Amino acid sequence: MSLLVVGSVALDSVETPFGNVKEALGGSAVYISTAASFFTAPIRLVGVVGGDFSKKHIEFLEERDIDLEGLQIIEKEKTFRWGGRYHYDLNSRDTLFTELNAFERFDPVIPLSYKKTAYVCLGNIDPVLQRQVLEQIQTPRLVLGDTMNYWIETKPKELTDTMKVMDVIVVNESEARLLTHEPNLIKAAKRIIAIGPKVVIIKKGEHGAILVTNDTIFSAPAYPLENIYDPTGAGDTFAGGFAGWLAKTDDLSSENLKRAVIYGSSLASFCVEQFSVDGLRDLTKLKIQDRYRSFMELSRFDER
C-alpha cells in the first residue's frame, strides 16, 4: 500500500564519542521514508529544503524509490540544519544549534497525486501542521504520528487535538511521562490511549520498545549492539520500519503489529551502526530478515 511521510529534511552535524559528521543527510522524513522503502511502495515524501540541498541527497532518495513530488525546494532559502553532541553513554545529547531556515515557514501542501494515500506517517512537526496534512488526505487507512517534548510543552491543546486523529502514536519514555504526568509507562500508555490513539508505542532506546493497545502489551528487546556510532534518527527509522511493514502487509492484527515493532527495531539497529543514513545505504531485505530472526533468538524461551 502507499505511504505518505511528512517531516523534516535536514543537514545534521553530529558528534559522538566515536566520530563526527558535518552536514550529513538527516531529518525525520528522510529516516522514515528510507526505512519504509525496504518494505513498501510508493512512498510519498512531503517536506521542504533550500536551494543548497545537494543533488546527491535527492539521488539517494530517488534510488530508494521515494516519490519527491511533495518535496518543496525553496531556492532562495537554506536547508534546515541541526547540530548535536552525544554524551559518553549515548543516552543523552546536547543540541549545539538549530537553524530552521526553509523549515521555519514549512507549509505542507499535499500534491494531488498524494491525496489518496492509504498509510500516513506524521513525523515530528508542529501538531497544527500534522493536522493540516491529514485534512488534505482522503480517509487514510492508518495514521501514525510522532511528537516531541517541545510540542507537548508549548502546544498541549493542539497536540491533544491531533492525537485524537492518530491511530498509532510513537513516543519515547520521557515524552510518554511528560504527556501524562505518570511515571509508570504502562499507565502512561493507557492514558494516551484514552486521549485517542488505539496503539501506543513507547521507545526505550537501549531497552527496546513496548507496544500497548486496549487488549495487548508487547515488549520488544533492543538488539544487543556493542558499537553504536550515532543514535540520530533511530526513532524515526523505527517508525519508518514499523509503518512500512504495516503498509506492505495491510494487516492491523495484534500479531502483525508485533512483527512491525520487530521490523522497526531491526531497521533502527542498522541505523545506529553508522552515521547519518549510512547504516541504511547498503541494507538488503536478506540482512533485515536475518536481524528479525536474531530478535527472535534474543527473546525466545520455551515452555516448562
Place this chain on the structure above:
Amino acid sequence: MSLLVVGSVALDSVETPFGNVKEALGGSAVYISTAASFFTAPIRLVGVVGGDFSKKHIEFLEERDIDLEGLQIIEKEKTFRWGGRYHYDLNSRDTLFTELNAFERFDPVIPLSYKKTAYVCLGNIDPVLQRQVLEQIQTPRLVLGDTMNYWIETKPKELTDTMKVMDVIVVNESEARLLTHEPNLIKAAKRIIAIGPKVVIIKKGEHGAILVTNDTIFSAPAYPLENIYDPTGAGDTFAGGFAGWLAKTDDLSSENLKRAVIYGSSLASFCVEQFSVDGLRDLTKLKIQDRYRSFMELSRFDER
C-alpha cells in the same frame, strides 16, 4: 538439589509513594531463600540476627521450609535495620538510616550439615565473607553471587578475587557499568565474563533483565505492572527465583538458564506488588506458572 543462601536478615522501614512499613522482614538472605523455596529444598540459610528478631519471622521462614540451623541469633545484639524512601518514579531511593547491629561483625560459620550443598547463592555481603563462605563448602556445583556499588568502590581487589570463583553474577545496570567503566551493557557483560563468571545477568528494573554468556544473549522483559508498591528486595527475589529454579532442575543449559531468568523475573514481579515479603506470602506454584506464561505472551512474536 540443595541450595545454600548467605546474606543479610534485616528489619526494613520503607516509604514509597504508596505507603510505608516499619521494621518489616527483609534482607537479601530472606528474599533469596523465600523466592527459592517455591522451587527447591532443602534451602539452608546462613545469616545473623539479634535477640529482638521476632518469633513470627522465624515461623514464616520455617513455614517456607527453610533450614535455619545457620541463622545465628546473638541475644545481646539487635537485628540489622535499614530505612529507605523511594522517589516518585520508584527508580531511585534514598537510604534514611543503616544500623548494622549484629550484622556488623557477621562471621558466616557454615554448619556441618550445610557443607555438602550443591548450589550456593552469595547474597550482597562483603566479598571477603563471600569467599570465606565458599571455602567452607565442598565443591559446589554452581556459585551465584551478588554485589553492590559499595563493594565495587571500597573492595575492588577482593571483589575481583571472589568473582573468579562465581559461576553466575547478578548485578544491576549501574553496578555493571561501575565495575567495568563501560557504558555499553553488552560490552560490560563481556568484560565481567573476562574476570571470571561464565554467566552475567544484568537487572534493569522496569526494563527487565539480560543474560549474557560467551555464546548466548537473552533479553527478558519486565512484567508490565501498573502498580508497584515496594521495589525493596526485587533483585534478591529475582536471584532467589533464578537460583531456586536451577537447583530444582539441575540443568545448566542455555535454554534452562533462560527459563530461570523468567522464573526469577516472575517471582520479582510478585514481590514488588506488596510491601516487604508480603507479595511472596500467598504465592502458589500455579500463580507462578501463570505469570511465566504471561511473560511468554508478552514477548512472543512469530516468524514472517
